[in-house]
């Protein structure tokens with residue numbers, strides 16, 4: 011897709027031009043304009059002119075060895091060289107010549123007025139005009155009558171545009187959107203049977219899952235004009251401006267139909283109208299206008315609106331009702347197969363070794379979004395360049411996952427020997443507890459090299475396949491694994507360290523979710539005690555229960571974590587020898603793979 015847009019020059023560019031013109035004018039034109047013409051004559055002519063009484067004024071410049079003089083009724087200045095002539099003063103006096111300075115610089119009153127009054131005014135008016143035009147443009151149109159024009163970018167088809175084949179995974183979303191493309195290509199087929207296309211399609215999902223990319227792919231495939239605008243661009247300083255932009259956008263779209271209008275981050279204007287005091291009038295007007303416009307065109311006009319958001323729950327119900335955005339296409343985080351495909355799509359853009367196992371990389375990057383996977387591939391390529399290789403290898407990809415998860419290796423972070431031992435036991439504790447519980451995913455890698463994210467080491471667990479459900483037992487095992495690090499420290503060093511803060515946070519979150527959201531406690535049965543606020547952005551929760559219940563929930567959370575902590579301690583106690591052996595090995599090697607770990611464990 012190529013965007014059709016006129017090139018813009020920065021404002022400073024125009025200021026520089028004005029400044030340069032002014033300077034040149036002052037330097038070159040001013041002296042030239044204000045200087046009188048000088049005519050050179052010989053001394054004889056000068057004397058005869060004096061004698062004829064033609065000379066009016068004269069100035070003898072001894073140092074420069076010249077005489078300047080002017081004639082009656084002549085604006086020019088005459089110049090002659092001085093000759094040793096004693097009678098000169100007398101001659102001049104006799105002829106009645108006035109002795110005073112002859113001004114070479116002379117500005118006519120007209121020129122003075124022009125330069126000191128008219129020119130600055132003209133320049134200021136020009137700058138003012140220019141600025142106001144610029145402001146109008148940023149408000150949407152090329153002149154004052156076009157305030158409130160939408161500044162949607164219009165794309166036309168080009169050969170290098172994004173296609174559905176560039177978007178990996180997300181098959182359901184693609185199928186859904188392919189229907190739209192099909193409709194735009196062949197509306198008759200649908201009209202014959204009386205089917206009308208949905209007016210609006212809402213793409214919802216976490217950030218970086220390819221929503222914008224899918225919208226662009228629709229445009230790339232559909233071969234129709236594509237208007238792209240971000241929700242925040244409707245939000246203006248002046249009330250009514252956003253609404254007017256919406257009107258204009260739809261007017262343009264209808265003229266160009268069939269076409270696609272893509273509104274990114276629609277939650278910027280589509281938030282629920284809650285009527286609170288001090289609500290945002292401008293935003294509500296804009297939303298109302300959007301609702302009206304969406305009602306205003308028939309299903310078969312061929313204007314299809316795509317919108318993307320990662321906060322679907324905050325959208326106004328009027329916007330999501332059938333007849334407006336009546337189709338919701340979830341664009342979720344990719345599953346294992348999706349991740350593998352996304353990695354492959356992006357790996358096509360770089361050079362990779364033939365033996366790269368994308369499936370393994372995809373398994374390691376569980377929970378990563380499309381954007382993160384693209385980043386991982388790029389990091390791998392950068393790493394290969396840094397090492398002076400011409401292609402990226404499996405090791406590059408694996409390392410770049412760790413970079414994306416935990417940051418770069420901190421090469422010169424110096425741990426004391428004692429600290430290094432503690433970290434080794436801590437990480438081995440996690441891995442050992444995970445491995446000893448049959449339901450826990452096997453360990454992929456353990457490392458105790460500090461990272462820029464602040465982690466002093468970590469244990470990477472890899473799921474074998476896709477996991478859509480987790481049983482209570484699996485959740486409990488996960489909590490036990492998280493407490494395994496601290497349990498090992500306590501067992502060996504009889505003290506606790508700050509290294510477990512992240513584990514504690516995660517374990518608590520899981521335990522709380524088990525009780526408040528998954529109905530996994532005896533007392534509360536299947537009652538929701540917490541609601542998730544925004545599922546795609548962090549998923550923070552708010553309590554929905556009385557203070558007494560909240561206190562009871564807290565007590566039960568502590569109990570769940572305590573039980574699992576005790577379980578982890580017991581497991582480690584029973585396998586203390588292995589714990590020592592593995593920790594020593596890890597301490598020496600700093601990074602060990604899951605295979606090495608299992609070999610020692612099963613020895």
Ligand code: ADP
Pocket residue numbers: 176177178179180216217218219220221222223224318352355379380381382384
């Ligand atoms: P969103 O709009 O959902 O936040 P984008 O569409 O802007 O995400 O995606 C950001 C980047 O992530 C894209 O430019 C692309 O490189 C990569 N990406 C995301 N999802 C995919 C996918 N399914 N296939 C290929 N690349 C993807």
